Amino acid sequence: MILTRTWLDIFIDLKKVSNEKLYETLNSIGLEVDNIKEYTIPPKVVVGKILSCEKHPDADKLNICQIDIGSGIRQIVCGAKNVVDAEYVAVATVGAKLGEDFEIKHAKLRGVDSEGMVCSASELGLPDIGDGIMILDESIGELIVGRELNEYKKLADTVIEIELTANRGDCLSIHGVARDLSASLKIPLNRFDYESQNPEKIGLARVSKLIVKGKIDASVQYALANMEELYTSLLFSLRLAFIDELQSDALKNTLKYITHTTGVILRAYDVGHIKLEEDEKLTIKLENNRGIVDVIINDKLYSKLGITHVQEIEATEKSSRVLFETSYMNPTILTNLVAENRLETDELFYNTSRGSEPNLCFGINYLTYLLESYTKSKLFEGNISLDEEREDKIVTVCTTEVCQLIGNDIPKINIMTILTDLRFKVQSTADDKFGVTIPNYRHDIENIQDITEEIVRMIGINNIEAKPLEFKESQRINSTMERYYAKKSLRSRAVGAGFDESISYAFSDKLLLAKYNFPLIDEKLDIINPITSDFNTLRTTLLINLIQAVERNINYSKKRVALFEIGTIFDNNRKEREVLSLIYSGQSETEYVGNAGKPKPITFDIFVKKLSAIIGNFELRASTKDNLLINPYQSADIIINNEVSGFITKVHPNVCEDFNLFDTFVAEIDFEALSPKHINAHTISKFQGVYKDLSLVVDKHLPYSHISNTIQLLDLPLLSNFYAVDVYEDKELGEEKSLTIRLFIQSLEDTLNDKDIDYTVNTILEKLHNEYGAKLR
């Protein structure tokens, strides 16, 4: 909603209110000021009167004007076509500065002296109101030759844009905003009243009739006029340009101007072409069509009330006879009708759906006033109308409840005064309760909380004393909080291991997910209105997003990119699950003197170590995943607590090629598997242990995990720990490899003796020999 100071002046006298006070008040009553523009017209730009205008002898497009600027007559050469139609114009006299480095000086244009410039609106910093120079008229005030233009406050106006919340349809007009300001500033609201001074001799009822079919939940009022000499004055042009609604058609401008000023919905139909027999009347039929009100004029559908109208019969400035229609319909009824019937709407629906002004007479009177004051149009006497029967809305106000909601004590009398200022009618009063009738334009007021908001608005939230809440203690640590802290520490560790935290959209590209064989959201459950094709489904992995992020970083010449994200992914049934995903691409460490500026690329070994530094111990087993990031020779399932909890892989070279990646490793792990587990300490042995290395020769393709599993299952009491420390293959070993396992043998009860040690070692050897044919090297 855009308004200007002088526009507000129609309804409220703001002379004693500074701009600052005005902004502050608007903000404090909930009409948020979004933008302010205070227009000023530079000094030495004055009203000029064109005395004569002749063609330049040497230039077709230039005119030589003699212009009275009050202090004398100046010769000014002007290039605008419309100067020939102009009488009063804005003249920038010699010395006027129209910009940083644009000062008006004596000039010679094709040999003719020119002392000044005739200005267009945009040259004066005002919005563009059309081609050519700005022709002044008395709509901005009495034109006095030589008067500084900046003194015309309707030109040098202050334009304020307010951000209206969806509930305040009543402030979608200048009058509505003035009404709210009047309550807050305690300045009376000027009632606008006007009666036709010079109507057509014939009454409207003589030439038209209204027929109503069915129950109509709406109010309408019609007026008929013979149009003549309609034009858009300078003031209207400017104001409509301020609100970005200026059109070339004078009638459309008038309609827009009235609706913006009064809030009343106004449409105009061209009825000049309807040929009426003598004594035949213009017949307007309102018909209830499943709740929608159809307006049918002489058997032709003209509009659906409050929703849309037929474009072809729209009146224009060329129309000779125009039927004006003001209407009001309850916004809730209207929006439901539109949604249920999926109706197309026109631009006025924004206003009608938020609640337009129900006082239709106001709109008709304002129209009459404008047509009679600024044109030679004549209205038919009287009007025809239908008033909807509406019950007054009454809300009971309990002072105690209002005070409790606000948390401060506010005397009943203050509450009553505020509501009266806001034009609520205080009905009856008893104890701390009283009833109020809600003004019919306040659709948003339904209950005591709405009333409380009005009180809060008018008192000003900043005047409400803040009070800390006293509450009874109880601890509120729950699983969500524990999860949050687990996530937080995981994030710190990932950062410690050199990964940057990334956030990506929860969306993905269906084609990409399919291409790399990741699950897809079931067709029946997918998004119907994606924002772009890159984000046309929910992600079922974070890795595609991370790969794309790495690709972008590599484009920014990064040689090492390590990212992680903890986020939600979805399965094909759209079930949500949180995962930790990591990606590492390029150099394994910083370029520095230690590696002569040539760090080795990241390897499986280094990536796994980094992962281990973040999530602790995990076991790796040959991968069972089938997505196409997987490199079959360097990939694994991640086993935590004996469960497959994720996977790790060197990214397949095909994928690296698709995204221009360096050597890249990724891992994706269920967050659930990473939440901290409760741990019980076990007894620590007081006795010395021994290390024993077993160098075995086994089949080259036998995974270590098979061996370790077998050893684990032996459940040897003295075997406190074991791990692989060396793998060796060469030609001589052929299809076999040498694998060295380090055992740590320790007893909880005794100092070890050789017998015990041998027993442990031999049991392992024997088992491995029997299972896998392993022999000592």
Place this chain on the structure above:
Amino acid sequence: MKNLEEQIRDASSLDALSRVRIELFGKKGALSKEFAKLKDVPGPEKKAFAEGLNRQKAHLQDVYDTCYETLKKEEIERLLKAQAIDVSLYSNLNEKGALHPVMTTMDKIIDYFVALNFSIEDGPKVEDDFHNFEALNLPKNHPARDMQDTFFFRDKAVLRTHTSPVQIRTMLAQKPPIRMIAPGAVFRKDYDITHTPMFHQVEGLVVGETGEVSFANLKSIMSDFLHYMFGEVEVRFRPSFFPFTEPSAEVDISCIFCKAEGCRVCSHTGWLEVLGCGIVDQNVFDAVNYKDVSGYAFGLGVERFAMLLHKIPDLRMLFEGDTRLLEQFR
């Protein structure tokens, strides 16, 4: 003998000194040879001779010890010197990653409310119409639904447009009193310089008995919270509208970029809008069947806070894993 002392003093390394030691003090060394002469010295002079020798031996030992100390020191010094490195070459190795500024901002917000004994609650990202709209006093066809461009699924589910459905889920699952925040990702169908289809909110809800929780309480905590986040700023409340609260307010802080003088960031108003809040609408309590309660709720956008706190110029960069931005937070 003088000659012996010079030999010690002439030794230029520990090795050389060690050879001199053997030559002097060894079994076949010079001193042993001198002591061997003792047996040829006539009786009465023996004592004096022996004393003289012992004095000399002690003197030589002193000289030796001193030389040894000096040479040892030099030796260590040389060894250390050989290991000398230019430590400054190892500055800023960049081996630590960075937490995302949006996430650290969220952490900071959570810390505040957890310290005030708020619980953390969560809910699904894919929501139904009831939790995301209906229960929050956003009936079908309500114009306020336009405020939130929604992603819809084929089965009529939606991606949550705010964290407010977590309020509903928490109230349905728990009894009052309630004191909770719900941090998390939310989704709106909007994509331009100042909007991303996903962003993060922190929602808060406090519910107590009727008359217990008031607008004055809300004002108090919001002011305190904003001072915790932004330091010395002015806080301003403006009436506003949200379907799920009534009365509602938007809260501004004085512009932290221009000290409220007016700049591009604050659109020359001197104020920055940072959060929305209000008294929970009775219709919301009705939807979860809460009786005789009062409460307040608030919600804020984490990206906005992060951008203000860290002066981050571009919103969309936050979602691109752009290490040119992230590495600044290492």
